[in-house]
């Protein structure tokens with residue numbers, strides 16, 4: 001297995017399950033299950049034992065391997081610089097081994113099967129991919145446009161994700177960005193298939209997208225989701241997919257000027273907002289500042305920070321395919337529930353994020369924690385639009 | 391009802407497991423000792439749940455082994471004879487901080503990191519004694535094993551700081567120790583028969599501690615590390631005695647590493663603190679004066695340009711000691727924590743180097759002086775977890791260090807099973823039998839962490 005050589009180096013000291021102040025638990029899988037087997041160190045030891053034949057594949061081991069939300073907290077906080085960068089890659093490699101053996105938990109199998117058969121996990125026909133944009137006046141991509149707006153599965157098919165896709169598209173239109181979409185020609189970015197260890201499927205999806213982008217003459221891409229951004233930025237170049245790619249917040253940050261808010265400056269009451277870093281924008285791509293800069297430009301918004309922010313951010317639990325497979329997303333001790341509680345404790349009325357998966361996860365958690373009266377989850381583009389007068 | 395179902399009945403299905411993955415993880419720790427065998431892993435949340443589990447375990451004579459973070463490294467959390475492992479970390483509430491009476495009450499699974507951060511946020515003028523262990527280590531287990539923290543040279547070892555406890559006896563009764571037994575505040579454990587001693591140093595063989603009250607201490611605003619260096623090992627006992635006599639150190643280590651060369655000296659690392667900058671400056675001057683020309687000839691020198699990494703390592707609470715412990719980069723570490731009389735330091739120093747070389751290792755020392763009466767002398771062995779022969783070498787070196795400790799009139803702190811057997815074999819027989827009688831009295835079925843402190 002790839003990265004097998006690092007496994008015995010794990011001391012089981014546990015820094016990897018904490019944020020940098022050591023005051024709380026920051027691994028979503030460990031936070032939910034609380035057995036050491038679900039902690040990053042426990043995983044390191046179990047993968048080694050599994051490869052050595054000391055433990056065998058069974059439903060529990062599958063649950064352990066696939067509950068990793070690929071949030072990257074362990075990579076950020078393991079104290080051993082020589083191998084920490086490879087920890088998460090080792091976890092993904094172990095999942096890949098299980099995928100290879102055809103022994104994955106049923107929800108993972110179902111997700112991957114749907115993705116393979118339908119090109120998306122929602123079992124939706126490909127021709128419906130662009131439907132979210134109906135009646136919005138979003139043009140199809142041509143080489144006349146500067147950017148391809150890449151939407152991805154959640155933005156194309158999930159109810160809340162589609163709202164977010166519309167809001168980002170409206171914002172880009174309002175800011176005068178020259179862009180178009182591929183609609184039914186767009187394919188899944190494959191980021192979460194890779195996170196689940198289905199490397200071949202990921203490669204297939206990535207290559208197909210690269211080919212489509214090339215044929216359409218795409219050079220610059222702006223993405224809705226940090227997940228798609230991550231795959232296109234960090235993995236597609238391996239197969240010759242070299243595009244200039246930005247997450248939409250980065251483009252908005254570049255274009256949005258203070259005079260974009262006519263008549264708003266200084267008027268009305270101030271709302272406190274706290275930003276939740278999506279793992280694939282933050283820890284995986286180290287962009288913590290851009291969304292905060294955008295937030296800071298909004299009139300009537302005062303930014304406050306949660307104790308766990310930036311590299312210490314607590315994942316919503318939806319990464320690593322868990323949004324679809326639900327392994328760490330249910331029960332009383334989910335990271336999303338801990339996250340919205342932490343947000344509410346800052347006194348913020350708005351919990352802002354910039355990822356369709358985080359948005360759905362956190363909105364659900366606000367409801368399950370009965371925090372609707374205190375805290376509203378807002379997707380950043382939607383908040384920017386509101387501040388610009390709709 | 392099958393045993394597993396009975397456990398599920400007590401804690402619910404989500405907090406008990408007999409899956410091979412959990413059994414594998416909870417059958418071993420990070421040190422060099424061989425694994426044992428767990429049959430069930432349970433994550434209790436309350437003393438009542440533990441009480442019911444112990445009643446059940448007694449009924450079926452099933453062993454019970456409590457584990458905090460399992461970071462003592464010497465296999466004392468390893469279940470030797472199967473049974474239930476109780477992972478205490480689900481009991482993670484900080485229950486009370488009393489600033490006026492200076493104590494904190496916590497559940498047994500609260501980690502060092504969580505307590506430190508909580509105090510920093512809500513009671514910034516106070517601190518608890520924090521060991522160099524990773525911040526995931528539990529505060530309670532550390533106090534129960536006679537652990538020592540960053541203010542132990544000033545205030546005593548962490549078991550001395552226990553001000554009260556809630557304990558579930560092996561037979562299931564929930565008891566209280568100290569003023570809390572009278573329904574009062576958890577501020578002190580005396581003056582009554584000191585029952586705390588029945589649970590401190592016993593490795594969970596006499597009961598499960600579910601809550602603990604610990605003394606809190608002032609947290610001075612300013613801290614500084616000053617370091618002295620010497621190659622004259624024979625000078626150490628007197629130097630240590632004088633440094634402690636001056637009575638101004640917050641923390642005090644002796645360190646040495648054979649590699650790199652610049653570390654191959656004895657460094658006396660003194661951590662000072664003060665509420666005012668002037669206080670700190672005065673203390674620094676006092677120590678510099680004390681050690682300049684100590685016994686003539688500049689045999690101890692002041693390290694003027696301390697490497698910033700070393701300064702950080704000693705000012706961080708807790709430090710990244712696990713990083714240094716892994717000095718052979720093989721993911722494994724265990725040490726003999728020899729609690730020695732201070733006058734035995736030179737002899738131990740020389741023996742430790744011999745032992746390391748004999749087993750093909752370089753020597754690396756971190757010793758902490760505890761009050762003025764003893765030193766925790768660490769015979770440290772880093773090993774490659776991927777190499778069985780290397781692990782065996784570490785075991786042999788540990789065994790030899792344990793023997794040396796006893797020969798020098800010391801005691802082995804949190805020793806592995808073979809070390810416990812060495813201690814019991816050397817122990818005056820009435821005392822050893824007394825230990826067994828206490829265990830038999832509290833735990834008639836001998837279900838508690840069997841194999842530990844087992845008097846033959």
Ligand SMILES: Cc1cc2nc3c(=O)[nH]c(=O)nc-3n(C[C@H](O)[C@H](O)[C@H](O)COP(=O)(O)OP(=O)(O)OC[C@H]3O[C@@H](n4cnc5c(N)ncnc54)[C@H](O)[C@@H]3O)c2cc1C
Nearest residue numbers: 458459460461462521522523528531532537538593594599
């Ligand atoms: C790099 C490194 C540095 C270290 N530095 C220090 C140091 O400076 N000072 C120091 O004191 N230690 C140090 N240690 C040793 C050890 O990690 C600490 O003492 C740690 O606090 C032990 O806590 P734990 O939760 O890991 O205990 P565990 O290993 O989980 O348990 C210790 C013992 O207590 C029993 N036990 C656990 N919980 C209970 C309970 N609730 N009731 C009854 N019995 C119980 C267990 O069965 C076991 O026998 C260090 C370790 C490492 C790896």
Ligand code: SF4
Nearest residue numbers: 010013014016041078
């Ligand atoms: S992954 Fe790193 S931080 Fe986590 S337990 Fe292993 S060595 Fe320690």
Ligand code: SF4
Nearest residue numbers: 027068069071072074
């Ligand atoms: S990536 Fe996140 S969820 Fe996965 S083991 Fe590391 S900290 Fe836990």
